[in-house]
Amino acid sequence: MQSGISRRRAAALAEGGAAYAERRAEIIASAARIFREKGFRGASLADVAESLGTDRASLYYYIGSKEELFHEIVRDAAEANAQQAEAIRDGAGSAVDKLGLLITALMSSYSIHYPYLFVYIQEDLSKVADRRSAWARQMTVINKRYDDAVIGIVESGFGDGSIRPVGPARVIAYGIIGMVNWTHRWYREGASGMPSAAEIGRTFTEMVLNGLSSGTLTPPAGQQPADQ
Amino acid sequence: MQSGISRRRAAALAEGGAAYAERRAEIIASAARIFREKGFRGASLADVAESLGTDRASLYYYIGSKEELFHEIVRDAAEANAQQAEAIRDGAGSAVDKLGLLITALMSSYSIHYPYLFVYIQEDLSKVADRRSAWARQMTVINKRYDDAVIGIVESGFGDGSIRPVGPARVIAYGIIGMVNWTHRWYREGASGMPSAAEIGRTFTEMVLNGLSSGTLTPPAGQQPADQ
DNA sequence: CTCGTAATCAACGCTTGCGTTGACTAGACT
DNA sequence: AGTCTAGTCAACGCAAGCGTTGATTACGAG
Structure with a gap:
């Protein structure tokens, strides 16, 4: 009724x-x-x-409920995000290239779809809806697709030797995702003194792919012994 | 009254x-x-x-309000976090060493003070309390001390040449913080198949300091030209 | 001018959840 | 046994916020 x-x-x-x-x-x-x-x-x-x-x-003449309003905002953002990651995974290039592409692509998405994407990212969806609701299950699937795409890129890099296996693929993937997603806490489109999303993406890419260490004061990596 | x-x-x-x-x-x-x-x-x-x-x-025989309860949980976690970062910044070692120390120290804090620290991290405090409340102002100060400690380490690394200036110190610092803090979304103490906090810390450290790229398929960094 | 439709809004019922009251219980101490 | 105190809890008042109703306004078509 x-x-x-x-x-x-x-x-x-x-x-x-x-x-x-x-x-x-x-x-x-x-x-x-x-x-x-x-x-x-x-x-x-x-x-x-x-x-x-x-x-x-x-x-209420336009929307059915607060939840529906929220879902509308979040669903497209999440879907677009997942598709973007999947497209990069399935595209051409080495795994390292793809990771770089992924980071910069995400950052520019944020810049364009702000604040939709940040609404999506800042909410822990498992805390917003009953895990058993239809919507929650859809979102779980979308999120998993996204995660799997990133993890897949890392794993393929393990396979072709372009990515150093410094730890489990999942941990590496979540590290990158976290670095990018955490920007929702401090990045403000167009705030004074705020670097552009593209610049942030470049910085993150460079630091994750080639590392921060200059190698002048610490041994230049390779496999360093577990010190604990 | x-x-x-x-x-x-x-x-x-x-x-x-x-x-x-x-x-x-x-x-x-x-x-x-x-x-x-x-x-x-x-x-x-x-x-x-x-x-x-x-x-x-x-x-209510033990606590005055829901807010007081929350504050009690968060304040100590935040303060401990800030002090830890400051101690590392002010300690001995190169900036690169300190970053590595910071990442692993944070991860093991999480493991020990779980779930207190994650409560602190997962809440965007600016959304929980009026920005003008006494508590909110205290928290702003503590958060800033923490951020400044990390940023300070990065800047000192710029100074002594141990850290490559791949971008603004603040962006690098927030990248690292984000990578670590985002674990609140997926890390579950003792879940099956979950790496230890220490292992995650080692993986993050290695990837941020020495990079993921093996150098076999991409040019080994240096300063690559801005492609935009 | 009148009528009909699109859009708006004052007012309501209902639920959730916070903080308080004041009485009650269990156990220690005399 | 009697009393006192630390701790508990049924019951309440109150505010915020969601979703609905039914009437009203604005306005274009005929």
């Missing part, structure tokens, strides 16, 4: 009016900003409504 | 009974686990009480 407002929303959605779709997109964009600022639980629909200069109840 | 329960709590605290302190610590430890699992906003005091087999109201 549908509620009154829900029926009207479904009708408007089915009709597919351009103005309606545009207003809806506006709401989603504004909500993304709010979620980015306050987090999913910290943000209220009142905040979203206020940022749009409208009433909270009016939002 | 104090409420009844608050007066009794203050009295019990002032008296300093050992059993009281122990029970209080038990509550804090259990709360840390819950906060770690559900996040600050997602966890309710009912959850905490239930995990202790007691009533929610009984908690």
